[in-house]
Amino acid sequence: MTAATEHGELFAALSDPTRRQVLDLLAARGEGSASALAAAMPVSRPAVVKHLTVLDRAGLVESRRSGREVLYSVRPEPLESAARWMAALAADWDRRLAALKRLAETP
Amino acid sequence: MTAATEHGELFAALSDPTRRQVLDLLAARGEGSASALAAAMPVSRPAVVKHLTVLDRAGLVESRRSGREVLYSVRPEPLESAARWMAALAADWDRRLAALKRLAETP
DNA sequence: CGCACCTGTAACCTTGAGGTTGCAGTTCGT
DNA sequence: ACGAACTGCAACCTCAAGGTTACAGGTGCG
Numbered sequence: 001m002t003a004a005t006e007h008g009e010l011f012a013a014l015s016d017p018t019r020r021q022v023l024d025l026l027a028a029r030g031e032g033s034a035s036a037l038a039a040a041m042p043v044s045r046p047a048v049v050k051h052l053t054v055l056d057r058a059g060l061v062e063s064r065r066s067g068r069e070v071l072y073s074v075r076p077e078p079l080e081s082a083a084r085w086m087a088a089l090a091a092d093w094d095r096r097l098a099a100l101k102r103l104a105e106t107p
Numbered sequence: 108m109t110a111a112t113e114h115g116e117l118f119a120a121l122s123d124p125t126r127r128q129v130l131d132l133l134a135a136r137g138e139g140s141a142s143a144l145a146a147a148m149p150v151s152r153p154a155v156v157k158h159l160t161v162l163d164r165a166g167l168v169e170s171r172r173s174g175r176e177v178l179y180s181v182r183p184e185p186l187e188s189a190a191r192w193m194a195a196l197a198a199d200w201d202r203r204l205a206a207l208k209r210l211a212e213t214p
Numbered sequence: 215c216g217c218a219c220c221t222g223t224a225a226c227c228t229t230g231a232g233g234t235t236g237c238a239g240t241t242c243g244t
Numbered sequence: 245a246c247g248a249a250c251t252g253c254a255a256c257c258t259c260a261a262g263g264t265t266a267c268a269g270g271t272g273c274g
Contacts, residue, residue, distance in 0.1 A: 008124060015119035018262080027200050030207040035220065047263055049222080054261095068220050068271040076197040076204070083193035090186035093134050097183070100137040125232080142250065154233055156252080161231095175241040175250050215274105222269075233257080240251075 007082050013058035018043060019051045023074060026061065031071040114189050120165035125150060126158045130181060133168065138178040 013019055018041070025037055034052060038045040052072055055061045059078040064071050120126055125148070132144055141159060145152040159179055162168040166185040171178050 008122060008127070011118050012122035015115060015122045016262085017115060020115070027203055030203065033220080043262090044264060045221090046223080046265085050262075070221070074200050074204070076200040079193050079197040079200070083190045083197060086186050086190035086193070090183040090190060093181050093183040093186070096134055096137065097181070123232085140250080150232085151234060152251090153235085153253085157232075177251070218271105218273085220269105220271080222267105224267085225265090227264080228262090230259105230261085232259090235254105235256085237254090238252085240249100242247105242249085244246090244248105 007085055009058045010060065010078055010082050013054050013060055016051070016054075018047070019055060022048065022051050022055065023060065026072060026074045031064075031073045033069040033071055035069070037072075114192055116165045117167065117185055117189050120161050120167055123158070123161075125154070126162060129155065129158050129162065130167065133179060133181045138171075138180045140176040140178055142176070144179075 021041060022037060025040060026032055034048045035045055037052075038048040041048065052061060052063075056063065060075055061072050062075050064073070128148060129144060132147055133139055141156045142152050144159075145155040148155065159168060159170075163170065167182055168179045169182050171180070
């Protein structure tokens with residue numbers, strides 16, 4: 001499944017608590033530089049930068065240069081896409097489980 | 108957000124390719140023992156057992172003992188729940204971004 | 215210009231995740 | 245009852261993820 005591997009990066013990005021906190025902060029503020037984010041978190045700026053890189057590769061944030069600072073903002077599309085994919089997968093599992101159960105009840 | 112931390116385990120579980128393969132196999136077969144799964148994958152049985160433990164703690168699989176073997180099966184509910192949560196979060200981000208954009212356009 | 219403030223990145227440390235081998239304990243079949 | 249097959253688990257290895265400190269490069273303001 002190429003879909004799964006594509007979403008793999010997103011799940012990995014979402015699995016880290018610090019990264020989720022970065023996303024929360026960005027969603028609350030709309031925009032923020034790495035320094036500004038680091039000031040509101042218990043980790044150093046380089047750590048935040050690394051997390052932002054991961055989030056960017058997963059498509060969850062985008063960056064915009066404004067003078068000497070770089071402002072990051074959140075991007076909802078990948079989340080929506082992954083949500084749709086997961087819902088479809090869950091529905092598929094449900095379908096399979098129902099079929100197996102039916103098979104077990106009618107010998 | 109307690110919801111985020113609850114779903115954290117699920118995202119971590121879903122972020123590993125081997126674990127996704129385990130889920131794929133289980134969904135395709137309906138049920139399967141750790142040994143049977145390991146036979147169809149390029150890793151050893153203890154590795155599969157560890158992955159199944161992680162998946163179990165995330166609520167994505169359940170186990171049933173049948174004689175001398177333990178059969179695992181897939182559980183769709185957490186996936187559905189996480190999908191709903193992600194869709195809601197994406198909608199929230201969208202709402203915030205729209206509000207900020209509106210604010211920028213009307214000074 | 216010069217200073218202050220930001221970013222970019224390299225070097226390094228530490229921990230935990232993923233994997234393996236090996237062995238002891240159970241359960242089924244004959 | 246005995247052996248085959250499966251599970252449970254401990255001990256161990258390796259490597260990458262998350263974190264830090266330190267330093268070099270741009271950019272804005274007085």
